[in-house]
Amino acid sequence: MFHFVALKGNEMKQTLKQQLTITREQRNKYYLKQIQKLSEEREVLYSDVIKPILKNIKAITSANNIDINSGMTTNGYLINSDMLAFLKKHNHRNFQITLDGNKERHNRVRYSKNDHNTFDVIVNNIKNCIKNQFYVSVRLNISSNTNIDVEELLRDFISLSEIERSFLCFSIHKVWQEPDEVEVIVDDTKEKIRLMGFNAVTYHSNPTTIKNTCYADKTNHVTINPKGLIYKCTARDFTKENIEGYLLRNGVIKWEPIYYIRKDVSILMRDSCRECQILPICNGGCSQKKIENRDNKCLYNFDAKSKLEFAKKIIYSKILQQ
Numbered sequence: 312m313f314h315f316v317a318l319k320g321n322e323m324k325q326t327l328k329q330q331l332t333i334t335r336e337q338r339n340k341y342y343l344k345q346i347q348k349l350s351e352e353r354e355v356l357y358s359d360v361i362k363p364i365l366k367n368i369k370a371i372t373s374a375n376n377i378d379i380n381s382g383m384t385t386n387g388y389l390i391n392s393d394m395l396a397f398l399k400k401h402n403h404r405n406f407q408i409t410l411d412g413n414k415e416r417h418n419r420v421r422y423s424k425n426d427h428n429t430f431d432v433i434v435n436n437i438k439n440c441i442k443n444q445f446y447v448s449v450r451l452n453i454s455s456n457t458n459i460d461v462e463e464l465l466r467d468f469i470s471l472s473e474i475e476r477s478f479l480c481f482s483i484h485k486v487w488q489e490p491d492e493v494e495v496i497v498d499d500t501k502e503k504i505r506l507m508g509f510n511a512v513t514y515h516s517n518p519t520t521i522k523n524t525c526y527a528d529k530t531n532h533v534t535i536n537p538k539g540l541i542y543k544c545t546a547r548d549f550t551k552e553n554i555e556g557y558l559l560r561n562g563v564i565k566w567e568p569i570y571y572i573r574k575d576v577s578i579l580m581r582d583s584c585r586e587c588q589i590l591p592i593c594n595g596g597c598s599q600k601k602i603e604n605r606d607n608k609c610l611y612n613f614d615a616k617s618k619l620e621f622a623k624k625i626i627y628s629k630i631l632q633q
């Protein structure tokens with residue numbers, strides 16, 4: 312699984328060449344399942360970088376009998392019908408598009424020089440993706456001052472048929488720096504969306520567990536920036552301190568010590584966790600949290616009530632997904 316981060320024109324060509332070398336030489340080691348492009352959205356980026364990448368990857372994977380699908384995290388503003396037709400032919404399956412709240416708030420936060428109503432453009436593009444049978448995850452990042460009016464937000468999607476709605480899911484998350492109390496707003500927003508007949512998920516619908524780790528915890532995942540710098544976690548800044556490796560000219564990755572620390576960091580090394588009843592669904596968080604939690608603090612402060620609440624939320628979420 313590869314993440315390409317903010318790819319740009321010429322700078323990317325060498326990285327791409329190296330990356331494809333990895334695909335050919337190490338395809339048994341790196342199962343190429345998903346390519347996710349975290350990109351600045353610009354037409355030049357699409358035509359100069361994303362299109363050639365997808366064309367090359369399709370040629371290589373077809374020749375080597377490798378299944379592939381790709382996804383894109385984007386602001387959704389420049390998606391158009393031609394683009395969707397091309398992506399459809401090149402194994403693209405899903406989009407993650409963020410809305411910064413209701414129209415008024417979104418347009419206040421995300422306006423472009425020539426367009427002060429980016430909300431309507433993005434919502435129309437989301438609907439166009441859905442009508443073309445791409446899965447769209449609409450990400451809503453919640454902080455204590457995000458006042459989402461769910462009814463108003465969904466007004467634009469209400470005309471979608473049941474089948475079309477099956478391609479749409481609202482993914483609601485607390486901004487990670489925000490206090491735990493914000494989870495109440497997250498849950499409330501999720502419930503309201505579901506009551507109106509739409510799919511909605513939160514962290515608890517698909518938690519990081521021993522069985523289901525974050526993509527960044529998997530050994531066959533890499534995040535590649537335009538200069539061939541390798542990262543793992545995509546929820547932290549792509550700074551010098553967070554570099555986990557370097558893509559060499561021969562396509563091999565030279566790993567930094569932090570990569571091996573991440574691979575080895577295990578919840579089973581802590582006595583308190585080994586004996587914990589919710590270990591399988593807690594897992595001490597993702598590898599990033601474990602690396603940052605050097606003094607082995609319990610995510611729930613060893614508080615039985617908090618642990619139980621967490622377990623109940625997951626079970627409740629699973630039951631509702633049945």
Ligand code: SF4
Pocket residue numbers: 578583584585587588589590593594595596608609610611612613618
């Ligand atoms: S709840 Fe605390 S003690 Fe239990 S597995 Fe998670 S971090 Fe470890």
